[in-house]
Amino acid sequence: MSLQDFTAETILNHNPYIPGKQPAGLERILKLNTNENPYPPTPRVSDIILEQVNKLNRYPNSSAQELRETIAKLHSVDSDQVIVGNGSDDILNLCVRCFSDNEKSVGMLSPSYSLYDVLSSLQGAETKKIPYDNEKFDIEPQTIIQSGTNLFFVTSPHAPTGRIYKNTVFSSILNEYSGILVVDEAYADFAPNNAVSLLLENENLIITRTLSKSYSLAGLRVGYALASREIVCILNKAREVYNVDRIAQVIAQSALEDRKYFNHIINKIISVREKVYTILKDWRWFTYQSGANFLFTKPIDFDGSTGEEVAENLYLFLNSKNVFVRYFPDDSLTSSFLRISIGKEDEMDMLINLINIWKTKEHLK
Ligand SMILES: Cc1ncc(COP(=O)(O)O)c(C=O)c1O
Numbered sequence: 001m002s003l004q005d006f007t008a009e010t011i012l013n014h015n016p017y018i019p020g021k022q023p024a025g026l027e028r029i030l031k032l033n034t035n036e037n038p039y040p041p042t043p044r045v046s047d048i049i050l051e052q053v054n055k056l057n058r059y060p061n062s063s064a065q066e067l068r069e070t071i072a073k074l075h076s077v078d079s080d081q082v083i084v085g086n087g088s089d090d091i092l093n094l095c096v097r098c099f100s101d102n103e104k105s106v107g108m109l110s111p112s113y114s115l116y117d118v119l120s121s122l123q124g125a126e127t128k129k130i131p132y133d134n135e136k137f138d139i140e141p142q143t144i145i146q147s148g149t150n151l152f153f154v155t156s157p158h159a160p161t162g163r164i165y166k167n168t169v170f171s172s173i174l175n176e177y178s179g180i181l182v183v184d185e186a187y188a189d190f191a192p193n194n195a196v197s198l199l200l201e202n203e204n205l206i207i208t209r210t211l212s213k214s215y216s217l218a219g220l221r222v223g224y225a226l227a228s229r230e231i232v233c234i235l236n237k238a239r240e241v242y243n244v245d246r247i248a249q250v251i252a253q254s255a256l257e258d259r260k261y262f263n264h265i266i267n268k269i270i271s272v273r274e275k276v277y278t279i280l281k282d283w284r285w286f287t288y289q290s291g292a293n294f295l296f297t298k299p300i301d302f303d304g305s306t307g308e309e310v311a312e313n314l315y316l317f318l319n320s321k322n323v324f325v326r327y328f329p330d331d332s333l334t335s336s337f338l339r340i341s342i343g344k345e346d347e348m349d350m351l352i353n354l355i356n357i358w359k360t361k362e363h364l365k
Pocket of ligand 1: 034035086087088089090113155159184186209210211212218221222223
């Protein structure tokens with residue numbers, strides 16, 4: 001007998017999620033590969049940590065009551081319509097736990113956030129990946145409606161392209177889909193629109209959000225979902241009782257309450273994003289109009305070529321200069337592109353300078 005004989009079948013055949021590199025010695029690198037926020041969180045958070053440290057002998061509030069009330073107020077929903085998680089990944093996991101099994105399948109568009117697939121396979125549910133038709137990354141409501149799935153994940157704005165979708169697409173899906181639709185809005189704070197208003201009329205909609213990106217709190221691990229009371233009730237059944245710790249609850253709350261700082265950071269990132277977008281467009285690099293804190297762009301090399309080898313070449317060149325961006329070689333719709341997270345203005349200037357060197361033959365000498 002080997003340990004394999006005791007291991008669950010779903011684990012034996014499981015391919016875990018592979019995150020972007022988190023290299024050590026962060027000070028000497030430019031990290032634009034995991035869509036983190038380059039700015040620190042609101043300075044308010046440091047004031048409240050000490051107070052909570054002295055209370056760490058006590059368990060946190062199990063349902064994160066006060067935090068949920070703050071989130072509810074922010075989105076004009078009832079606090080019973082909010083559930084908080086250890087990052088939005090925790091919430092996505094709860095969705096799969098509660099709404100899929102070996103008879104209830106999970107659907108997703110491909111390529112999108114690869115964790116959906118990972119969670120579904122871990123649950124032992126059938127996974128239906130619906131490929132995007134082409135580089136436009138349009139969503140065809142009928143393909144989701146007719147997918148025969150019980151749970152379906154859509155990323156909006158889309159990752160890795162940053163493409164923005166109108167709510168009419170989600171309304172068309174929700175009108176006819178007989179399952180639970182999750183709209184993963186991890187990047188919605190950087191976009192001109194979101195799907196929150198659709199919660200009023202749709203009991204089968206779950207919207208997930210994270211504080212990792214727009215609130216500069218990736219290291220804290222807080223995310224949440226907005227949904228009908230009935231759905232939140234179901235998700236709570238599978239939630240680990242103390243899934244969000246005492247310190248995370250108060251830090252998240254103070255970050256959400258500091259609207260001035262939040263707006264300031266969002267505006268800065270959007271303005272840098274648009275500046276870089278304009279440069280890439282001037283270079284005639286095909287780049288998606290983004291509603292997120294990243295840009296997805298198709299590099300053109302010194303002799304005017306694009307494609308997989310060109311994208312990989314730039315990726316490796318930047319890597320060799322300690323500049324990390326993300327490359328997705330496994331799908332023909334993404335393999336000629338690089339995804340670049342938006343950093344501070346001077347960081348993006350550095351990136352542009354390096355790419356300018358790569359664009360000439362200088363770096364080959
Ligand atoms: C589309 C999408 N959803 C969810 C997440 C996870 O966010 P969190 O840090 O809240 O777990 C990410 C992280 O990169 C993401 O890209």
